[in-house]
Amino acid sequence: MAALIRRLARGQGRLSALTLLGLLLVILVLMSRATTDLARFGQMYSGLLLLSAIGLGALAVLILYNLAVLIRLHHRRAPGARLTLRLAGIFAALAIIPVALVYGFSLHFLQRGIDSWFNVQVDRGLGDALELSRTALDLRMREVLKQTGRVAEAVADSDEEQAARRLDEWLDLGDGSELTLFGLGGRIIATATTDPTLIVPDPPPEAVLLQVRQGRDYVGLEPVRDAGFQIRAVVRTATSSGEERLLQALFPVTDRLSLLADAVQKAFDSYKELIFLRAPLKTMFTLTLSLVLLLAVLAAFWAAFHTARQLVRPLRELAEGTQAVAAGQFDQQLPGGGGDELGFLAQSFNQMTRNLAQARDAARRGQELVESQRAYLETVLARLSSGVLTLDQAGCLQTCNAAASQILGVDLSVLIGANPQRIVAAQPVLQDLIEAIGPQLSAAGDWRQEIAWFGGAGRRILLCRGSSLPDTVGLRGGHVIVFDDITHLVRAERDAAWGEVARRLAHEIKNPLTPIQLAAERIRHKYLKQFDDEQGRVLERGTHTIVQQVQAMKEMVDAFNEYARPPRLQLAPLELNEFVTEVLYLYRDYPVGVEIKLELVQEPLPVNADKVRLRQLLHNLVKNAIEAIRDGQGSTLWIGTGRAHVIGADCVELSVRDDGPGFPDSILANAFEPYVTTKPKGTGLGLAIVKKIVEEHGGWIQLESPPDGGARITIRLPLLHDGVGLPAVPTVPLHTEKEAG
Amino acid sequence: MSADARMTARSARATRLLTLLLGLLWAIGGHAAGFEVLSAATRLEGGVYRLNARIEYRLSSAALDALQNGVPLTVDIEMEVRRRRSWLWDETVYALTQRFQLEYHTLSRQYLVSNLNSGERRAFPTQTAALEFMGRIHDFPLLDRSLLTKNERYEAALRALLDIESLPAPLRLLAYLSDDWRLTSEWRAWPL
Numbered sequence: 001m002a003a004l005i006r007r008l009a010r011g012q013g014r015l016s017a018l019t020l021l022g023l024l025l026v027i028l029v030l031m032s033r034a035t036t037d038l039a040r041f042g043q044m045y046s047g048l049l050l051l052s053a054i055g056l057g058a059l060a061v062l063i064l065y066n067l068a069v070l071i072r073l074h075h076r077r078a079p080g081a082r083l084t085l086r087l088a089g090i091f092a093a094l095a096i097i098p099v100a101l102v103y104g105f106s107l108h109f110l111q112r113g114i115d116s117w118f119n120v121q122v123d124r125g126l127g128d129a130l131e132l133s134r135t136a137l138d139l140r141m142r143e144v145l146k147q148t149g150r151v152a153e154a155v156a157d158s159d160e161e162q163a164a165r166r167l168d169e170w171l172d173l174g175d176g177s178e179l180t181l182f183g184l185g186g187r188i189i190a191t192a193t194t195d196p197t198l199i200v201p202d203p204p205p206e207a208v209l210l211q212v213r214q215g216r217d218y219v220g221l222e223p224v225r226d227a228g229f230q231i232r233a234v235v236r237t238a239t240s241s242g243e244e245r246l247l248q249a250l251f252p253v254t255d256r257l258s259l260l261a262d263a264v265q266k267a268f269d270s271y272k273e274l275i276f277l278r279a280p281l282k283t284m285f286t287l288t289l290s291l292v293l294l295l296a297v298l299a300a301f302w303a304a305f306h307t308a309r310q311l312v313r314p315l316r317e318l319a320e321g322t323q324a325v326a327a328g329q330f331d332q333q334l335p336g337g338g339g340d341e342l343g344f345l346a347q348s349f350n351q352m353t354r355n356l357a358q359a360r361d362a363a364r365r366g367q368e369l370v371e372s373q374r375a376y377l378e379t380v381l382a383r384l385s386s387g388v389l390t391l392d393q394a395g396c397l398q399t400c401n402a403a404a405s406q407i408l409g410v411d412l413s414v415l416i417g418a419n420p421q422r423i424v425a426a427q428p429v430l431q432d433l434i435e436a437i438g439p440q441l442s443a444a445g446d447w448r449q450e451i452a453w454f455g456g457a458g459r460r461i462l463l464c465r466g467s468s469l470p471d472t473v474g475l476r477g478g479h480v481i482v483f484d485d486i487t488h489l490v491r492a493e494r495d496a497a498w499g500e501v502a503r504r505l506a507h508e509i510k511n512p513l514t515p516i517q518l519a520a521e522r523i524r525h526k527y528l529k530q531f532d533d534e535q536g537r538v539l540e541r542g543t544h545t546i547v548q549q550v551q552a553m554k555e556m557v558d559a560f561n562e563y564a565r566p567p568r569l570q571l572a573p574l575e576l577n578e579f580v581t582e583v584l585y586l587y588r589d590y591p592v593g594v595e596i597k598l599e600l601v602q603e604p605l606p607v608n609a610d611k612v613r614l615r616q617l618l619h620n621l622v623k624n625a626i627e628a629i630r631d632g633q634g635s636t637l638w639i640g641t642g643r644a645h646v647i648g649a650d651c652v653e654l655s656v657r658d659d660g661p662g663f664p665d666s667i668l669a670n671a672f673e674p675y676v677t678t679k680p681k682g683t684g685l686g687l688a689i690v691k692k693i694v695e696e697h698g699g700w701i702q703l704e705s706p707p708d709g710g711a712r713i714t715i716r717l718p719l720l721h722d723g724v725g726l727p728a729v730p731t732v733p734l735h736t737e738k739e740a741g
Numbered sequence: 742m743s744a745d746a747r748m749t750a751r752s753a754r755a756t757r758l759l760t761l762l763l764g765l766l767w768a769i770g771g772h773a774a775g776f777e778v779l780s781a782a783t784r785l786e787g788g789v790y791r792l793n794a795r796i797e798y799r800l801s802s803a804a805l806d807a808l809q810n811g812v813p814l815t816v817d818i819e820m821e822v823r824r825r826r827s828w829l830w831d832e833t834v835y836a837l838t839q840r841f842q843l844e845y846h847t848l849s850r851q852y853l854v855s856n857l858n859s860g861e862r863r864a865f866p867t868q869t870a871a872l873e874f875m876g877r878i879h880d881f882p883l884l885d886r887s888l889l890t891k892n893e894r895y896e897a898a899l900r901a902l903l904d905i906e907s908l909p910a911p912l913r914l915l916a917y918l919s920d921d922w923r924l925t926s927e928w929r930a931w932p933l
Contacts, residue, residue, distance in 0.1 A: 045913060046906060046914075046917075049914070130847065133848060134848060137848075205863070205864075205866070205874075206870065206873075207865065207866055207867055207869075207870045220851065220864075220866060221848070221849040221851070222849060222851060223848075223849060223851070223864065229849065262848075264848070265846070265848040268847055268848075269811040269847055270811070272810050272847070273810055273811040273812055273909070276806070276807065276810035276811070276812065277812075277909060280911035280912050280914070281911040283911065283914065283915070284911040284914065
């Protein structure tokens with residue numbers, strides 16, 4: 001039941017509601033018929049009244065439920081509820097006013113109409129007509145009474161058989177239908193009837209018998225079932241012996257008089273009944289009218305609710321759709337309304353949401369495209385071995401690739417968005433580079449510059465190429481800088497050049513040296529005996545000097561050769577700590593006045609190295625340091641090992657530090673170049689060879705003069721992981737570069 | 742006179758007054774409108790239960806007024822034979838209704854009583870005579886004995902009522918709502 005009410009209230013059970021209304025209408029029509037045509041429909045009236053009350057009650061419940069739901073929605077501020085309520089109210093008011101007017105007037109006319117049925121003159125006329133009929137019939141009745149009296153006289157003294165015969169004779173003479181002679185106590189003495197089927201005569205009522213016995217004859221008119229009347233006359237008589245007898249005579253009244261009297265009686269009766277029923281009749285009509293009014297009003301209410309909901313539904317859907325769009329859901333489609341303006345609105349809304357959805361999809365696709373392109377570009381940049389940086393117009397770092405960080409030895413990705421000052425504050429090593437690039441940025445157009453820069457991994461030569469970016473949509477100007485670490489390239493070129501020079505010098509110089517030496521020894525051998533002691537000593541000293549100097553020159557040329565010789569490394573795993581201890585064992589007594597201190601870490605430091613070359617390296621470094629200490633006022637040489645993690649790779653670190661005079665600034669910049677030396681007796685090749693060996697092993701070397709005096713050389717070699725030899729990366733390209741150069 | 746005696750006298754007077762009032766109420770009640778079954782009994786004659794009963798009809802003024810104004814009144818005399826059951830309500834095994842219609846014939850100034858079951862109609866010069874006739878049931882064949890099960894307890898019951906549904910429609914609503922028209926007698930039951 002509740003479900004039905006809900007369904008009806010939501011307007012889903014429109015058919016049921018219409019059926020209910022239709023049924024109610026039929027009931028009310030039947031009721032109005034019952035009211036007006038009592039004879040035919042009167043029996044149904046009570047049932048109809050009950051049914052209509054139930055139906056109207058159901059309708060009222062439906063409407064109340066509707067109203068309750070609507071008010072609750074309104075309190076909850078549901079979209080459309082307020083408008084629905086207002087529209088329903090307006091519709092209901094519009095419907096109720098004319099209905100109420102019609103009802104009022106109908107009621108008035110009804111009262112007046114029923115009153116107008118009755119008329120004093122008609123009333124009196126009917127009464128008179130009835131009286132007239134009565135008078136006319138009275139005449140007849142008196143005649144019948146007289147006749148009955150005569151018959152009674154005639155049969156008073158007869159015995160039963162005589163009486164029966166006489167009664168028959170009288171019946172034949174007159175126009176009576178039955179004559180009965182009663183004896184004492186109602187005993188039938190004789191009877192005569194014109195109806196042969198009648199066996200027992202119709203006895204007079206008790207009251208009549210009582211009246212006649214008291215001496216008053218009775219004559220009365222009785223209506224007969226079908227139509228007309230019969231006159232019953234009962235007279236008292238007595239036999240000569242004084243026995244009481246009663247004679248009853250029945251005379252039918254069947255002529256025109258009886259028909260007219262009957263008609264008058266019926267008219268009078270119905271008129272009288274009508275007058276009597278006037279007030280209940282008015283009530284009944286009013287009730288029927290009120291029920292019709294109620295039906296109309298309730299139907300109007302229901303229709304008002306329904307119509308209001310129907311009208312508001314597209315608006316509510318539109319409101320919900322708008323909210324959905326506001327919340328970013330563009331797939332909301334409104335059901336297409338009819339061909340009216342609301343339908344047009346719904347279609348426009350649908351079109352709008354479709355367009356919005358398409359625009360959103362297009363934007364999403366565009367974004368995805370941009371993302372993929374960006375990812376593509378980033379991948380390309382990441383794969384690039386050249387470092388790429390972009391700066392905005394203020395010089396702030398915008399993008400960088402992995403190679404840039406790797407080349408500079410600095411994690412640039414955390415510096416994105418930083419201006420040059422902040423970059424320098426965070427990474428002081430970049431200061432020189434920024435200062436070198438700075439002037440180029442102010443000029444428009446492309447530029448190219450080779451920059452020597454001291455980074456964490458020593459001196460580097462960077463080839464920078466820059467270009468200013470156009471100031472267009474999506475690009476707000478700025479610069480793109482592409483740089484390559486050409487340190488190896490430059491060094492390879494230089495090495496190749498030096499190698500060439502060394503070979504030529506060796507060849508050109510070594511060739512005349514042997515004849516010079518031989519010639520000098522021959523001069524000494526031939527002329528020493530011929531000269532006196534004084535001259536002999538001069539010759540001796542002269543030739544000795546020549547031979548000695550030629551020998552020195554030979555050694556120098558050999559050293560050149562050694563430097564220029566291409567490496568033939570025989571790499572094998574070795575443990576650095578053991579190796580250092582073993583090599584320095586040789587120096588345990590040798591350096592007078594120099595104390596060597598080992599600072600070795602207590603963990604294995606495996607490296608892949610050529611033992612011979614590495615020993616040369618260590619000898620060179622130690623010798624260099626001891627000489628430096630002897631030149632100055634120092635006394636201690638520290639040799640340390642350790643592990644380091646530089647730019648994503650594990651390294652083995654070997655450091656040699658002394659407290660000698662240190663390197664002057666003028667030398668520090670290119671101490672590893674050949675023929676750069678501070679020592680009066682040095683060839684200037686010691687550190688150059690050290691550096692060469694380090695680079696042959698894929699390591700790098702760093703030279704510094706700590707502020708507290710002395711000098712420190714740090715060598716880093718790749719760590720050998722789990723005994724697996726790491727390829728000596730720079731070795732191979734060095735070769736190729738050399739061969740290419 | 743002591744206080745106790747005074748109290749006794751006062752309570753005696755109050756009791757007399759109360760008795761009088763109750764008596765008055767009973768008298769009014771006794772003459773109030775309504776139908777009443779005065780007596781009812783059956784006797785077995787030739788295997789058939791025959792009913793003899795007397796019913797008093799005291800019509801209300803509203804009903805009398807309607808009768809005088811040409812509205813026929815229909816009286817139902819309902820008869821039932823019920824099987825007594827000890828632990829359930831009684832079962833009605835047989836029901837019969839005798840319907841009488843009483844109307845006033847203006848022209849002849851006669852009261853007509855029609856038995857709607859048999860179609861028989863009789864005229865009475867007075868209303869009392871007509872009601873008397875309607876109220877007397879004489880040897881009415883109620884039920885054949887063979888229709889009843891042996892070793893079961895049966896009872897017969899009788900009541901009379903004014904049939905409101907037979908009134909003219911305009912009067913009906915009023916009749917349903919008004920006490921003046923509720924003229925139903927109590928059931929009078931007796932064992933068969």
